Amino acid sequence: MVTMVPVLLSLPLLLGPVVPQEAQAGCYSLTYLYTGLSRPREGYPWLQGTVFLNDQAFFRYDSASGKAEPLGPWRHIQRMKDWEKESQLQKFREGIFLETLQDIMAYYNDSNGSHTLQERLGCELQNNGSSGAFWKSAYDGKDFIEFNKEIPAWVPLDPAAWNTKKKWEAEEVYLQRAKAYLEEECPRILQGYLNYSRHILDRQDPPSVAVTRHTTTGENTTLTCQAYDFYPRGIGLHWTRDGEVQESESGGDVLPSGGGTYLSSVVLEVSSQDRDLYSCQVEHSALAQPLSVPWDSKQETGARSSGETQSQ
Known part of the structure; x- marks a missing residue:
């Protein structure tokens, strides 16, 4: 049986935001995310873990390979980390x-069922020098247990979690080590990673922008503005009509677009007879000033095709 002592260096969650939604300049986070399945599909590992620096996937681990492997740009950074040693830690x-998963299933007397355990832990370094931490788990999509480092104590959020709390608080040293990990070791590890990673996390990729008009039979025209390939995540995106901001019909969500960048779009419905000047306004930290990409319906009087695009 595996002992609990360095559960302190352990596990993470998928309830709430997976990683901080927005990191201000000079703010950084290290987040460990694990998902375990009691009955995974054939060919899939029962445990998968991904570690993030801010919102960027840093390395992964799964129970099938038993290896911690760097991801993205970190694959090309030499001597940043002892990956063999990290693999041993992840295996532990x-x-x-x-x-933990087996204990929960035993409590509910359901050793043959299909269940999921998710955990999230990590820490943050703020631009004022302070740090924050989080450590929480969920069972079958519901909160299970979390660590309160102020008490310190494990806080049960599910009936089965009382047994887990008792096990993890069997000795006072376990609590103190968990607290020390969140408040001291995790920030120290994060600070070490930043020595190799600030140029990745602090980069500024300006958005490319395309505006598209789609007209169908009827009285309305759909204008879509899409910004893509930008980083960091935060962006302001909206339509204006003769300089006045319009309320979009849909869109505005920011989604990963691959390669560590993001995309977002906003949609506006207008009358097909409207001849006013519409523009997509874009604000992003990588832009020296807001960008305006116009769609001038006066240039296309009588057009009835779909998928017409103007870009910048």
Whole structure:
């Protein structure tokens, strides 16, 4: 049986935001995310973990390979980390994770069922020098247990979690180590990663922007403005009509677009007879000033085709 002692260096969650939604300049986070399945599909590992620096996937681990492997630009940074040693640590955490999942299933007397255990832990470094931390888990999509470092104590959020709390608080040293990990070791590890990663996390990729008009039979025309390939995540995107901001019909969500960048779009419905000047206004930290991409319906009087695009 795996002992609990360094559960302190252990596990993470998928309830709430997976990673901080927006990191201000000079703010950084290290987040460990694990998902364990009691009955995974054939060919899939029962445990998968991904580690993030801010919103960028840094390395992954799964129970099938037993290896921690760098992702994205970190694949090309030499001597940043001892990946063999990290693989051994992740393998140890895997044992703790499995034991926890089995204990929960035993409590509910459902050893043959299909269940999911998710955990999220990590820390943040703020631009004022302060740090924050989080450590929480969920079972079958519901909050299970979380660590309160101020007490310190494990806080049960599910009936089965009382047994987990008792096990993880069997000795006072376990609580103190968990608290020390969140408040001291995790920020120290994050600070070490930043020595190799600030140029990645602080980069500024300006958005490319395309505006598209789609007209169908009827009286309305759909104008779509899409910004893509930008980083960091935060962006302001809206339509204006003769300089006045319009309320969009849909869109505005910011989604990953691959390669560590993002995309977003806003949609506006207008009358097909409207001849006013519409523009897509874009604000992003990588732009020296807001960008305006116009769609001038006066240039296309009588057009009835779909998929017409203007871009910048």
